[in-house]
Every structure is written in structure tokens, then in C-alpha cells.
Amino acid sequence: MLAAYNIGKKYKQIWALEPLSFRLERGIYGLLGPNGAGKSTLMRLLAGLMTPSTGEATIQGVSVRNGVHARSRIGYVPQTFQLYPNLTARELLRHTARLKGGASHAEQEKEVERLLCSVNLEAKADRPTRTYSSGMVKRLGIAQALVGSPDVIIVDEPTTGLDPEERLRLRNLLAEVAMRSVILLSTHILSDVETSCKEAIVLTNGKLRYNGPLNGLSRYAQGRLWQWEASELEWRSMAQERLLAARRTADGVLCRTIADAPPTPYAQLAEPSMEEGYLALITDREARLHECAR
Numbered sequence: 001m002l003a004a005y006n007i008g009k010k011y012k013q014i015w016a017l018e019p020l021s022f023r024l025e026r027g028i029y030g031l032l033g034p035n036g037a038g039k040s041t042l043m044r045l046l047a048g049l050m051t052p053s054t055g056e057a058t059i060q061g062v063s064v065r066n067g068v069h070a071r072s073r074i075g076y077v078p079q080t081f082q083l084y085p086n087l088t089a090r091e092l093l094r095h096t097a098r099l100k101g102g103a104s105h106a107e108q109e110k111e112v113e114r115l116l117c118s119v120n121l122e123a124k125a126d127r128p129t130r131t132y133s134s135g136m137v138k139r140l141g142i143a144q145a146l147v148g149s150p151d152v153i154i155v156d157e158p159t160t161g162l163d164p165e166e167r168l169r170l171r172n173l174l175a176e177v178a179m180r181s182v183i184l185l186s187t188h189i190l191s192d193v194e195t196s197c198k199e200a201i202v203l204t205n206g207k208l209r210y211n212g213p214l215n216g217l218s219r220y221a222q223g224r225l226w227q228w229e230a231s232e233l234e235w236r237s238m239a240q241e242r243l244l245a246a247r248r249t250a251d252g253v254l255c256r257t258i259a260d261a262p263p264t265p266y267a268q269l270a271e272p273s274m275e276e277g278y279l280a281l282i283t284d285r286e287a288r289l290h291e292c293a294r
């Protein structure tokens with residue numbers, strides 16, 4: 001449904017995103033990577049908001065750069081969503097529905113009311129958006145992206161600014177939308193990916209490092225994830241930044257780290273989590289580059 005063919009972007013002579021290809025069918029996908037990995041660049045390319053230096057992206061075979069036709073099939077929520085401060089949420093959604101077109105006035109009105117309700121903004125729908133909290137702005141951005149039931153929805157940092165109840169509401173809403181659309185969520189919060197996505201795309205340094213099932217990530221730390229119980233004194237003398245986890249126990253501190261050899265004589269290999277696999281992948285060196293699951 002959403003396909004990238006050798007798509008890439010460079011500024012001057014430097015690749016912000018090296019050419020990459022993939023194909024995504026209906027469902028929710030996590031887009032992961034450290035700062036500067038190329039996530040925003042990829043999202044903007046897929047949303048048709050940026051001209052690629054090479055390759056192209058298509059939705060149902062139509063280029064995302066192909067004007068109104070392709071753009072009405074994409075909903076994009078950037079990290080910071082710009083609003084017209086004097087418009088209300090209802091007015092903004094009506095305006096978006098009119099721009100996207102393709103439905104009668106009555107259908108547009110019905111959709112606006114349904115979306116306001118879905119993101120829990122109906123009670124504040126007639127207040128100017130300048131009076132909204134950051135979480136409300138985020139929810140309005142998501143509602144706006146869903147207008148017209150696009151085939152592809154791309155959301156940058158979906159849960160930033162949302163309280164736990166609103167996170168849950170959003171998760172349920174996206175799960176429902178994913179029955180008919182491709183949803184790409186870029187986030188640094190791995191638990192969001194774990195709870196919502198079945199697959200992940202990982203970028204580092206502008207390169208595609210992984211594209212596959214979430215549970216496939218743990219293998220990057222397999223055989224290299226060590227766990228041991230340190231005394232509090234030992235723990236204090238360790239290089240803390242190398243520890244993935246440290247949890248206090250009755251006798252000391254339970255430590256976990258990734259290393260090719262045991263960090264202490266009494267460390268034992270442990271079963272890595274998805275998050276530990278992800279950390280192993282993004283901190284690995286060139287040897288593991290391009291090791292994609294598909």
C-alpha cells in the first residue's frame with residue numbers, strides 16, 4: 001500500500017537519508033532511531049512534503065508527489081503542529097474536511113463530530129485553539145490527520161504531551177484506524193511501539209538498519225546481554241552509562257549490560273528484551289550495518 005523505492009535525501013553532498021526501499025501494508029509500524037537518524041526526513045519524504053534526491057514513494061502505486069490525488073490519501077502530524085490560533089477545533093476540522101473534499105457537506109459535518117469525539121475534544125471544540133494545552137493540540141493534530149480516512153497516516157512523536165488516559169485513548173483509536181490504513185509512528189518511547197506496533201523500521205545515521213517484526217529486535221542482543229548482582233559499592237564504581245538497567249535488590253543492585261565478553265566473572269547471559277535488542281542495534285558498529293530482517 002505504501003511503498004518506498006530507493007528513496008533518499010541529501011543536502012549538498014551529505015546523505016540525510018541514504019536510499020532505502022520498503023513496502024508497508026495495513027497496520028501500525030514504529031519508526032525508531034536516535035536523534036539525527038533521518039526519521040523526520042523519511043516521514044516528510046513519505047508525506048510528499050519534500051522532494052527526494054533519488055527514488056520515490058507511492059501509495060497504491062501513485063506517487064506521493066502527485067498533487068491533490070496522492071496528498072488526500074495521506075495524513076501527517078508533525079512533531080510541532082502549527083495551528084491558526086483564532087480558529088476553534090471544530091472550525092479547523094471543517095476547514096480541513098473542505099480542503100480534502102470528496103464528501104458531501106452533511107458527511108463532512110458528521111465526520112468532524114466523530115473525530116472531535118474520538119480525540120476527546122468535543123467539550124472544548126468551540127474554544128480558540130490558542131487556549132489549548134499541548135496535549136489538546138496534539139490530539140487536534142491527530143484528528144486533523146484522520147479527516148477523509150486517508151490510506152496512510154504518519155505521526156511524529158504521537159504521545160508527547162499526552163497523559164496516560166489520553167495515551168490509551170489514542171492507542172485504541174489508532175488500532176481501529178489501522179484496520180484500514182497504514183500508520184507510521186515515529187517515537188523515542190519504546191513502550192509505545194511495544195504496545196501498538198507489530199513491526200518496526202530502525203534508522204541510524206541516515207541508514208536503514210532494521211525492517212521487520214518487533215520481536216526480531218531482541219536477537220541483536222542475543223548472546224551479549226549480561227546480568228549480575230553487584231554490591232552497592234561495586235555498582236557505584238561502575239561506568240553507569242554502560243548499564244542498560246540497574247534495579248535495587250535485597251543484597252545489592254541487579255545490573256544488565258551488553259558486551260561481547262562477561263563484564264564481571266560472575267555475570268551470566270540473560271534473555272534480552274526488545275528494547276535491549278534495539279539498544280544493541282543502534283549502538284553497534286559498521287559490522288552490523290544493513291542487517292535487515294527482510
Ligand SMILES: Nc1ncnc2c1ncn2[C@@H]1O[C@H](COP(=O)(O)OP(=O)(O)OP(=O)(O)O)[C@@H](O)[C@H]1O
Nearest residue numbers: 011015016017033034035036037038039040041042
Ligand atoms: N535542511 C537541512 N540541511 C542540512 N542537513 C539537514 C537538514 N535537515 C536535516 N538535516 C540533517 O539530516 C539528518 C537527519 O535529520 P532528521 O531531522 O531527519 O533526523 P531525526 O531522526 O528526525 O532526528 P530527531 O530524532 O532529533 O528529530 C541530520 O544529520 C540532520 O542534521
